[in-house]
Amino acid sequence: MSHAAAVPVDRGTLTTPPKVETAPVTPGKLAMWLFLATEIMFFTGLIGTYVVLRAGSPATAYSDKFSPGTVPSDWADQGAKIYNWPLPYDSATNPLSIDLTAANTFILICSSVSMVLALAAIQRGDRKKLTMWLGVTVIFGSIFLGVQVYEYYQLLFGHHYPIGISRSGHFTPDVSLFASCFFTMTGFHGAHVAGGVVMLICLFLSSLFGVYTKERHGAVELVGLYWHFVDLVWIILFTVVYLI
Amino acid sequence: MADSHAAAAHDDHGHGSDHIKIYMRVFVSLAVLTAIEYFYAALFQNAFTALVLGLLTWALIKAALVGLYFMHVKWEGKWIYAMLAPACFLAVFMVCMLIPDIVIRENDSALAAAEAAAEEEEGDDETIHPIATPAAGMPAATGAPAAH
Numbered sequence: 001m002s003h004a005a006a007v008p009v010d011r012g013t014l015t016t017p018p019k020v021e022t023a024p025v026t027p028g029k030l031a032m033w034l035f036l037a038t039e040i041m042f043f044t045g046l047i048g049t050y051v052v053l054r055a056g057s058p059a060t061a062y063s064d065k066f067s068p069g070t071v072p073s074d075w076a077d078q079g080a081k082i083y084n085w086p087l088p089y090d091s092a093t094n095p096l097s098i099d100l101t102a103a104n105t106f107i108l109i110c111s112s113v114s115m116v117l118a119l120a121a122i123q124r125g126d127r128k129k130l131t132m133w134l135g136v137t138v139i140f141g142s143i144f145l146g147v148q149v150y151e152y153y154q155l156l157f158g159h160h161y162p163i164g165i166s167r168s169g170h171f172t173p174d175v176s177l178f179a180s181c182f183f184t185m186t187g188f189h190g191a192h193v194a195g196g197v198v199m200l201i202c203l204f205l206s207s208l209f210g211v212y213t214k215e216r217h218g219a220v221e222l223v224g225l226y227w228h229f230v231d232l233v234w235i236i237l238f239t240v241v242y243l244i
Numbered sequence: 245m246a247d248s249h250a251a252a253a254h255d256d257h258g259h260g261s262d263h264i265k266i267y268m269r270v271f272v273s274l275a276v277l278t279a280i281e282y283f284y285a286a287l288f289q290n291a292f293t294a295l296v297l298g299l300l301t302w303a304l305i306k307a308a309l310v311g312l313y314f315m316h317v318k319w320e321g322k323w324i325y326a327m328l329a330p331a332c333f334l335a336v337f338m339v340c341m342l343i344p345d346i347v348i349r350e351n352d353s354a355l356a357a358a359e360a361a362a363e364e365e366e367g368d369d370e371t372i373h374p375i376a377t378p379a380a381g382m383p384a385a386t387g388a389p390a391a392h
Contacts, residue, residue, distance in 0.1 A: 024321040024323050025320075025321070025323055030323075030327075033324065033327040033328075034327060036327075037327045037328065037330070037331035038331070040328070040331040040332060040335055041331050041334060041335045041338075044332075044335030044336065044338070044339065045335065045338065045339075048335070048336075048338065048339030048342065049339075049342065051339065052339065052342045052343055055343070056348075087289065088285060088289055089285075089286065089289050098282070098285065102278065102281075102282045105278055106275060106278055109271070109274045109275065109278065110271075112310060112314055113267060113268075113270075113271040113314075115314075116267050116313075116314045117264065117267065120263065120264055120267070224314075225315055228310055228311075228314040228315045229315065231310055231314075232307045232310045232311060232315075235303055235306045235307050235310065236303055236307060238303075239281065239299050239300065239302070239303035240303075243281060243285040243295075243299050244285075244295060244296055244299055244300075
């Protein structure tokens with residue numbers, strides 16, 4: 001008994017495996033979510049600033065008969081209507097096309113769906129469907145960007161707008177607070193979409209060469225997270241900037 | 245290794261090919277909500293409060309659908325809220341802190357300018373009032389129609 005008690009225990013021969021604690025998330029996904037958290041703060045800063053500036057805009061900032069910021073004190077005698085901010089659907093003060101942008105919003109939503117279908121395809125191990133859905137996502141994203149470029153061109157150079165929108169007739173960032181807010185928010189979002197399209201093209205080309213497999217497709221998931229976030233931000237921007 | 249871990253994690257919380265039906269339902273919901281938003285905005289364009297409350301509700305539902313299902317937040321662990329909650333709180337907090345500096349001060353300056361203009365008008369009816377810019381704060385117009 002005493003001899004047996006003196007024998008040292010050989011820990012290498014224990015049958016119970018040591019308990020290994022694994023992280024609940026991959027480092028890549030954690031990094032992407034941290035990045036998206038900073039993006040939340042960035043876009044909330046932009047949208048929040050827009051809301052605050054709009055709320056603080058003077059009652060006579062916009063009018064149907066005077067250019068922004070130049071409404072005289074006798075505006076009532078001159079039969080003008082005044083607003084603290086351009087109203088949606090009011091062509092005298094607001095140049096934005098809700099019809100065009102609503103269609104563009106739907107296109108971005110479609111791109112989000114094709115992206116999530118691409119991820120689902122590679123999770124099943126279906127490489128062909130991955131390539132196909134990534135291609136569809138690239139096309140939808142490019143259409144969204146193309147429509148936004150067309151919208152910018154019409155606003156900046158194409159159309160000649162009434163005096164209530166701009167003294168020069170063109171909706172450039174310097175004509176009003178509304179214009180500068182609009183171009184800042186949609187411009188930053190458009191830059192994010194452009195970056196996303198570039199990443200999607202890289203994914204698409206990689207998928208053509210069979211880089212991704214059922215077991216190895218982390219990049220598809222990470223770019224997908226970014227792309228859905230860009231879609232989510234646009235849903236809010238479309239509502240706040242165009243519809244309200 | 246990280247990718248295989250990710251694939252295993254997916255299987256664990258089960259969003260694979262079975263979820264395509266859910267994705268399509270979310271897609272239809274987003275399309276319908278976008279259409280609702282479009283017509284709601286046209287219908288309530290002159291009722292500002294109803295417009296804001298309604299549209300923000302539709303937009304937040306759409307954003308939640310994208311986040312929960314397309315970004316897989318619904319199937320992630322609680323760690324995800326450690327990422328999202330501080331960012332959302334700080335972002336909203338920052339905006340709230342801007343309100344007293346911008347909104348209240350602008351309204352105060354507009355009110356002061358309007359009072360000054362009214363006093364000036366009493367003294368001399370022929371006075372031409374200076375044209376203000378939005379950044380400087382313009383004279384508040386009393387009885388302004390359709391001003392929010």
